[in-house]
Amino acid sequence: MxxxxxxxxxxxxxxxxxxxxxxxxxxxxxxxxxxxxxxxxYVKDVNIILSDLNRYPDPQPAPVIDAYADYAGVNSEQVIMTRGADEGIDLLVRTYCEPATDNIALFLPTYGMYKVTADTHNVAVNDLSQDLLLSGTVEDIIKAVSGSKLVFICNPNNPTGSITPVEKIAQVTKALAGKAIVVVDEAYIEFSESNSCALLLKDFDNLVILRTLSKAFALAGLRTGFMLGDKSILAPIRKVIAPYPVSTVVAQIAEKALNSDxxxxxxxxxxxxxxxxxxxxxxxxxxxxxxxxxxxxxxxxxxxxxxxxxxxxxxxxxxxxxxxxxxxxxxxxxxxxxxxxxxxxxxxxxxxxxxxx
Structure with a gap:
């Protein structure tokens, strides 16, 4: 044997x-x-202080959180700093989806980590199309995502670059209130600032926006992202996130990257x-x-x-x-x-x- x-x-x-x-x-x-x-x-030159690495870092460094909140036009309590937007995806699935029971909705083709994260946590995927998202009615979309716990919209979409209008996302989010969380991945939003959904956060508590410093901020090697949402939707995530997700060095560089100059x-x-x-x-x-x-x-x-x-x-x-x-x-x-x-x-x-x- x-x-x-x-x-x-x-x-x-x-x-x-x-x-x-x-x-x-x-x-x-x-x-x-x-x-x-x-x-x-573009290459960034940074100066950092390494004298306090014997101490654990601030889990959510206030200077960085405050700076990003100011940049995004939200309140500091609406911001969580993550290890890239990828950790934000993982946190949302881990926090809000029950394995072997819930599913997330995707509009394909889109960023591959949504599916990989769902598969990792034994969460099913509701495969829909970008054509439905862009050309379908709000009623068509709501019907198609019915039963999904999280609805991911990459905007601008990777790899197609397509844009879903802010008003359409607002209508979908409103229709899904109490039923699902709409997650808008704005990794590339600096290249299309007028299409940001950040202003919708004041109206919807079932909307989450993912951001990153990897693209326009030229800090892909820093692995720094942000999750924006109502404090009520972020509160459970704060229980799930690792105790020290942001290193001292990362916080120093991110803070400087977010000053006005x-x-x-x-x-x-x-x-x-x-x-x-x-x-x-x-x-x-x-x-x-x-x-x-x-x-x-x-x-x-x-x-x-x-x-x-x-x-x-x-x-x-x-x-x-x-x-x-x-x-x-x-x-x-x-x-x-x-x-x-x-x-x-x-x-x-x-x-x-x-x-x-």
Whole structure:
């Protein structure tokens, strides 16, 4: 008789069946021009004080919380600081969903961590479509999400860049009062500020907004996010969150990133990146090697190549972008908006593959 390894007998079935999220950095590729993870091309210089690392940090550092509340236009009691927006996703599922009973609603294609988090916690997924979210009536959406505990809306959506109007989100949130929590992931909102749902927080206690410093704030390596919501909806989450989720070093850097001068600089950089994106779009529209373009908001462009073998030329040039499977096809590509030199390399690549079509 052969004994099974411990992992086979102790591992829950949902974890054994889990397909892990494949992040851009987990894919071991080589290159020197990185346009695959929607990172900012801007580098921040920071000065930090390391004299008090023998002490535990403030779990929710007041200077950072207050600064972000001021930036987002909410009260400090409506803010929780997290380890990236990803921890916010995990906290919401862990706090509000009962394993093997509840489900969350997603509008696909969208950010993959919503599903991975649900699968990790043995929470079912109600797979819906972006087309329903964008083109369906509020009544259609409410009917489709009926019974879901959390309704995730990535806005702008990753990887399509599509925008769901604030008024439509407000109507959905109102209709789901007492039935579900609407979670609006605004990781890319700085690139489309007029579409933020932050002002809706004063009207709805079943709305949560996720934010990050990873994109426009150029601090992806800091792993800093924020959860915005009514204090009543955040109170249970404060019971679930780890006792010391924010390191002293992270808090120091985040506080400096949220001062008025740094925010002004961030917005200036966003303006530059948005203009660069328009230039990239014009190149893509002129390329015979490109079949389709999803030109929504965010610091990226997602496109469909006529022939995915074109990516081999990008690899030879040291150009790293993000291939995708979308709509049942494997010839999609997402390009992050880099600096002028980065995008010049994209233009060179486009010229090469366009000449071969």
């Amino acid at each position: 052969t004994n099974k390894p411990a992992q086979d007998t102790l591992l829950p079935g949902n974890i054994e069946a889990l397909t892990a999220y494949s992040s851009a950095k987990s894919e071991k590729v080589s290159g020197n021009i990185w346009l695959n993870a929607n990172e900012s091309p 740094a925010i002004t600089q961030m917005r200036r950089q966003v303006t530059i990146l948005n203009k660069a994106k328009l230039t990239l779009l014009s190149w893509l529209e002129q390329s015979p090697a490109v079949n389709d373009i999803l030109s929504g908001d965010g610091n990226f462009v997602t496109l469909q190549l006529k022939d995915k073998s074109c990516l081999s030329f990008a690899a030879q040039m040291g150009l790293v972008m993000r291939p995708f499977n979308l709509y049942g096809q494997d010839n999609w590509l997402r390009i992050s908006i880099g600096n002028e030199q980065d995008l010049k390399c994209v233009k060179d690549w486009l010229d090469v593959i366009s000449a071969q079509v």
